[in-house]
Every structure is written in structure tokens, then in C-alpha cells.
Amino acid sequence: MKETEAEVWREPIGRRVHRCGPPAGLVARADSRTYTVYTECYFTCHLPPERLPYMPESIPLRRTGTAGHPPSHSTAPSPDSPDVSDASFDDWDEYENDDTAAAAAAASMPSDLRPSQDHGRDSTPLLSHHKDQDEGVESAARLARSLHPLHERDPQAQAQFETRRRYTYAAFLLALSLVSFTVQTETAVYIQHQLKWDKPYCMLYMTHGSWVLLWPAMLALLRLQSWTTPWPAFWRRHVQLLRQTALMVQHQTLHPTPRQALVSPVRYMLTMTAAITCALTLAGGSWYVAVNQTTASDLTAIYNCSAFFAYAFSIPILREKVRLGKIVAVAIAIVGVFVVAYGDASPAKHGSKSGGGAGGDKAPPSHEAENRAFGNTVIGVGSVLYGLYEVLYKKLACPPEGAAPDKGVIFANTFGSMIGAFTLSVLWIPLPLLHYMGWEIFELPRGEQAWMMAISVLANATFSGAFLALISLTSPVLSSVAALLTIFIVAIVDQLLPPPLNSPLTPAAIVGGLLIIGAFLLLSYATYREMDEERRHKLETNPSELDE
Numbered sequence: 001m002k003e004t005e006a007e008v009w010r011e012p013i014g015r016r017v018h019r020c021g022p023p024a025g026l027v028a029r030a031d032s033r034t035y036t037v038y039t040e041c042y043f044t045c046h047l048p049p050e051r052l053p054y055m056p057e058s059i060p061l062r063r064t065g066t067a068g069h070p071p072s073h074s075t076a077p078s079p080d081s082p083d084v085s086d087a088s089f090d091d092w093d094e095y096e097n098d099d100t101a102a103a104a105a106a107a108s109m110p111s112d113l114r115p116s117q118d119h120g121r122d123s124t125p126l127l128s129h130h131k132d133q134d135e136g137v138e139s140a141a142r143l144a145r146s147l148h149p150l151h152e153r154d155p156q157a158q159a160q161f162e163t164r165r166r167y168t169y170a171a172f173l174l175a176l177s178l179v180s181f182t183v184q185t186e187t188a189v190y191i192q193h194q195l196k197w198d199k200p201y202c203m204l205y206m207t208h209g210s211w212v213l214l215w216p217a218m219l220a221l222l223r224l225q226s227w228t229t230p231w232p233a234f235w236r237r238h239v240q241l242l243r244q245t246a247l248m249v250q251h252q253t254l255h256p257t258p259r260q261a262l263v264s265p266v267r268y269m270l271t272m273t274a275a276i277t278c279a280l281t282l283a284g285g286s287w288y289v290a291v292n293q294t295t296a297s298d299l300t301a302i303y304n305c306s307a308f309f310a311y312a313f314s315i316p317i318l319r320e321k322v323r324l325g326k327i328v329a330v331a332i333a334i335v336g337v338f339v340v341a342y343g344d345a346s347p348a349k350h351g352s353k354s355g356g357g358a359g360g361d362k363a364p365p366s367h368e369a370e371n372r373a374f375g376n377t378v379i380g381v382g383s384v385l386y387g388l389y390e391v392l393y394k395k396l397a398c399p400p401e402g403a404a405p406d407k408g409v410i411f412a413n414t415f416g417s418m419i420g421a422f423t424l425s426v427l428w429i430p431l432p433l434l435h436y437m438g439w440e441i442f443e444l445p446r447g448e449q450a451w452m453m454a455i456s457v458l459a460n461a462t463f464s465g466a467f468l469a470l471i472s473l474t475s476p477v478l479s480s481v482a483a484l485l486t487i488f489i490v491a492i493v494d495q496l497l498p499p500p501l502n503s504p505l506t507p508a509a510i511v512g513g514l515l516i517i518g519a520f521l522l523l524s525y526a527t528y529r530e531m532d533e534e535r536r537h538k539l540e541t542n543p544s545e546l547d548e
Contacts, residue, residue, distance in 0.1 A: 163532045169405040170473045174482055177466035180459045181486045182493055185351030187456035192357060197449045200288030200356070201440055205427060206453070207355030208281065210461040212420030214413040218465075222410070245411045248399045272396045273418040279389040280419065281427060284354025286382025294375025296358045300350045300487070301341040302379045305334055307480035309387025314477060317391050323530070326477065329523035333481045336515030340487055343508020349490045353386070353467070353483065355460045390476035398472040401534065405473055412469040420461075478527050481520050488513025 191197050219238070226234055246265035247256040290299060311330050314320040340348045351357045397415050399408050434440040445453045471479045491513065494503035 162535055163528065166405050166473050166531070167528060169409060170470055173409070173466040173470045173473070177463050177470060177482070178486055178489060180462035180466065181351060181353075181483065182489050184355065184456050184459035184463060185349060185357045185486060185490050186493065186497075187452050187459065188351055188355060188357030189349050190357075191445075191449060191452050191456060195449045195452065197445050197453070198292075199440060199443060200291070201285065201430060201434055202442065202444075203355055203453075204281070204284050204288055205423065205431065207457055207460045208277075208284070208423040208427070209420050210457045211416045211464055212424060213417070213458075213461055214420065214465040215417035218410060218413040241407065241410065242414060245399055245403070245407045248403060248407075249397060249411070252400045254400060254402050269397075269415075269418065273415070273422050276389065276393055276397060277419045277422045277427075279385060279392060280354070281423070283382050283385035283389050284352065286378050286385065287352045287354060287356055290375040290379035290382065291356060291358050292375075294372045294379065296350075297341040298372065298376050299358050299379055300348060301338050302376060303352070303383055303386075304337045304350070304484055304487070305380075306383045306386035306390075307477065307484065308334060309384050310390050310476040310480045311387075313388050313391040314394075314475065317395050318475075320475070320477075321530075323526060325526040326523060329519045329526065330477065330481065331519075332522070333484055333516050333519035336512040336519060337484060337487065338512075339515060340491070340509055340512030343512060344506045346503075348487060348509055349494065349503075350487055351490070353460075353464070355456065387476070387480070390471060390480060393468070394471055394476050401531075408472040409469040412472045413465045416465050416468050474531075475527060478520075478523055481516075481523050484516045485520060488516055 188203075222238065223234065229237075243265065246269055247261060248254060250256075250265045250268045251260050287299075287303060308330050311320075311326060315322060349357065393415075399411060431442055435442040444450070467479060467483070470482065488509065491503075491505055491509040495505040496502070
């Protein structure tokens with residue numbers, strides 16, 4: 001029988017109903033085509049059209065009859081039949097005090113309404129002593145608990161499983177970000193030093209604008225994973241996932257209330273996109289301003305102090321606890337950066353998270369720095385802004401702790417595309433102004449410059465998508481220290497490149513790189529333990545704080 005739309009009035013199971021229609025204080029709805037009233041007791045009453053009660057349209061209805069064929073009132077109803085007339089209910093009331101007639105009428109009553117044959121237990125207490133009933137209730141409760149995913153494991157095992165799952169995602173994203181950032185650094189240094197295409201703001205605009213490709217690329221990968229799903233269903237689920245995650249981000253809860261879900265999160269996300277993109281652009285622009293004003297060594301050392309500022313801002317904004325292990329790890333990482341920056345005669349190569357590159361054998365000598373003090377000040381401000389940008393992104397544009405890792409990755413790339421769209425649509429305005437004032441003549445790359453620029457831009461977009469997702473899954477501090485690993489990786493790649501691009505691996509690069517690696521491993525262990533403890537505590541105090 002095909003089920004159609006109808007509306008249902010429900011009454012608590014176990015309550016004896018002797019007449020059609022709802023009890024006082026409740027409303028009911030009947031199907032006028034089948035003269036049917038629905039109740040929770042799983043029986044069906046039939047009324048003439050003039051006695052059909054009213055129910056609002058907002059309550060869902062389940063229909064059991066066939067449209068256009070009202071049931072006959074002349075046939076005697078069977079015990080399990082849904083067709084029980086109003087007259088039958090009146091008969092049951094009349095026979096209530098007649099034991100013989102009541103026994104005969106009981107056979108025609110639905111099983112839910114059949115009176116008990118044992119009149120001596122009418123005053124049985126609520127806590128029944130029936131062994132079979134107690135065992136049935138207990139087994140049902142055990143079954144319900146076993147089916148619930150939060151009760152399959154104890155809080156400690158569940159916390160370890162969720163933390164390990166999150167770190168598995170993070171490990172893949174870390175590897176992807178290191179490879180792509182190394183490619184971006186090598187190509188950016190080659191473009192600026194070898195090909196002599198030095199257009200700082202244009203490179204910044206093209207690099208951040210390329211982030212708009214993150215969401216389409218991610219959508220294509222998701223589509224390949226669900227190729228057999230029809231496109232309308234796939235698109236509907238994807239939009240619903242983004243909306244649910246945006247609500248989590250806006251209200252910083254895994255379970256937004258129905259009132260909160262009624263308000264669209266689009267306005268909030270647009271506002272956060274504009275604010276975070278402006279902070280990112282100022283931080284990235286400071287690197288391009290300082291690159292020609294100070295030495296490459298100073299640029300490398302000061303710029304990579306953003307890891308320290310990320311931890312400093314995380315304490316008041318993200319309410320992170322001050323832990324000695326994290327402080328020591330960040331300090332060791334910064335010491336390693338200083339060793340690499342100042343340990344050799346020629347500064348080591350390093351890249352900017354906004355697409356630029358500096359250092360290497362072909363870098364300008366230190367004495368050619370036009371205004372070293374000014375450049376150091378500018379890059380110092382940029383380092384602070386980079387730390388603030390990463391913490392603000394974690395606070396304002398990432399799902400709360402406990403959200404599923406795949407949701408964090410998908411939403412991070414979506415937000416990265418929003419940053420790219422804002423950059424392309426708004427931040428083009430300084431380009432004609434800089435060209436008009438003569439500070440940066442607008443000129444697109446050509447030939448080899450264009451090819452190398454395309455590789456550099458796509459590499460930065462890949463790094464940025466992985467880096468944003470890494471911050472969402474772990475923390476800004478761990479992600480910033482992880483980015484420092486690229487200094488040592490770039491030094492190794494320079495050793496492997498063919499002449500004239502290769503550079504020997506120096507002792508300072510090895511020592512500094514080992515310090516950075518040790519700091520990253522120490523910070524990773526401390527962060528893993530902290531995440532595991534916090535998740536275990538949440539599962540013990542509130543098991544519902546888990547996004548399935």
C-alpha cells in the first residue's frame with residue numbers, strides 16, 4: 001500500500017481510550033477521505049465527516065487507508081483490524097460492568113485496549129515484579145546503549161580513537177603542505193632573482209586570488225568519491241553540510257539550537273571573510289615591503305617568529321593553557337631559525353606564506369639593504385599580524401572541538417575560496433593606484449616568467465588549503481612550527497638541484513634544521529596529549545559533545 005502525506009495525533013502508549021477523538025487539551029487530525037483518526041495506540045477510529053476534528057497542518061500525518069474508499073461500518077472488526085467503528089466503542093463502554101458480555105466484546109477490541117483478565121492486579125505498583133517484563137525492559141535498554149556510538153567504548157578509548165583519527169588527517173595535510181610550500185619557495189626565489197620579475201603587490205594579489213580554486217578542486221575530489229550518487233542528491237548533501245558546519249562555526253557549538261538554525265550563517269561568514277582577509281593581506285604585504293629594505297637573514301629570522309606570536313595570542317583569545325613544554329618547543333624552533341639565518345655567509349632560502357621568496361646565493365648582499373632598520377620594523381609588524389591572523393582564523397572560522405575531521409577540512413577549503421573571491425573582487429583596487437603613483441608599474445609575467453608564476457601560484461594555493469585545514473584540526477602554534485620545517489627541506493632540495501641552481505648543505509643549516517625538527521616533535525607530542533585529555537574530559541562530562 002503506498003504511503004501518502006497525512007497528519008497524526010498521538011496519545012501516550014498504555015492509556016486506555018474508550019472513544020474516538022483526542023482527550024482534553026489535545027488536538028487531532030483526521031483524513032476526510034477515509035474518515036480516519038490516528039492515535040499512538042496503533043488503532044484506527046472512524047467518524048462521519050461532520051464529527052471529524054481539526055488539527056494544524058504543521059503536524060506530520062501518517063496514512064493507513066486508501067483514498068476514496070471509506071471503510072465499512074457493518075463488518076465486525078477483528079482484534080488486529082484498524083477498522084473499528086464509533087459504535088463499537090460505545091458497546092465496550094456499556095459492557096464494562098458486565099463480565100460475561102465484556103469477555104465476549106474483548107475479542108473484538110484491539111489488543112492495545114483489551115482489558116486485563118486479572119482483576120486482582122489492578123493496583124499493581126508501577127515497579128512490576130513480572131520477571132519477563134523486567135528482563136524485556138532491561139534487554140531493550142542494553143540494546144539501546146549498545147547501539148549508541150558513544151557507549152561502544154569507554155571515554156578513554158573513544159578519546160584516543162578520535163584524537164588518532166584527527167592526527168591521521170593532520171599528518172597527510174602536513175606532508176602536502178611541506179611539499180607544496182617547498183615548490184612555491186623555490187619557484188618564487190627563481191622568479192625574483194633569476195627572471196627578474198619583481199612585482200610584490202601583483203604577486204600577492206595573484207597568489208591570494210588563486211585560493212578561489214580550493215573549493216572547486218575539493219568539490220571535484222568529493223564528486224569522484226561519490227560518483228554513483230546522483231548530482232542533485234550530492235549537491236544537496238554538500239550544501240547542507242556546509243550550512244551545518246557554518247552554524248557550528250558561528251555559534252561555536254556542535255549542536256545549534258532550532259532558533260539558531262533558523263538564521264542563515266551567510267552574513268556572518270561574509271563578515272569574517274572580509275576581516276580575516278584584510279589581516280592576511282596586511283601581514284603578507286609587510287613581507288613584500290620589507291624584502292627590499294632589509295637583509296634576507298633578518299627577514300627569515302624575524303618573519304618566522306610568527307610561531308611565538310601565534311602562541312602568545314592563543315592564550316587570551318583561544319584560552320589555551322600556559323604549558324612549559326609548548327613554550328620550550330617554540331623557543332627551540334626560533335633558535336633553530338636564527339641558526340639557519342645567521343650561521344652562514346649566504347642567507348638560506350625561505351618563502352612567505354603569501355607567495356614570495358628570499359635568500360639563496362643570488363640574493364642581494366647584506367650591505368645593499370636600503371633601510372635595514374625600517375625593513376626589520378615592517379617585517380616585525382608583519383610577524384605579529386601573521387600570528388594574529390592564524391589565531392583569529394582558528395577562533396572565528398573553524399568548527400569547535402569535537403567536530404568531525406572531514407567537516408573541518410571541507411569547510412577550511414571553502415573558507416579559503418571565500419578569501420580568494422574577496423581578494424579578486426576587492427583587493428584589485430590598489431593595483432591602478434600603485435601604477436599611477438609609479439611605486440609598482442603593472443606588468444603581467446610573460447614567457448618563462450608566466451609558466452613559473454603559474455607553478456608558484458598553484459603551489460601556494462595547495463599549501464594554503466592544507467595549512468588552513470591543519471590549523472582547523474590542530475592549533476595555530478603547531479601549524480606555524482610545522483611551516484618552519486620547510487627551511488630545512490628547502491636546504492636539502494638545494495643540495496639536490498643541478499647546477500647552477502644547487503647550493504651546498506652547510507653545517508648551520510643541518511644544526512638549525514635538527515633543532516626545528518626536534519621542536520616540532522616535542523610540540524606535536526604536547527599537543528597530542530592536550531587534545532586527548534580535553535576530548536576525554538568532554539566525553540566523561542558530556543557524551544553528546546561529539547560530532548558523528
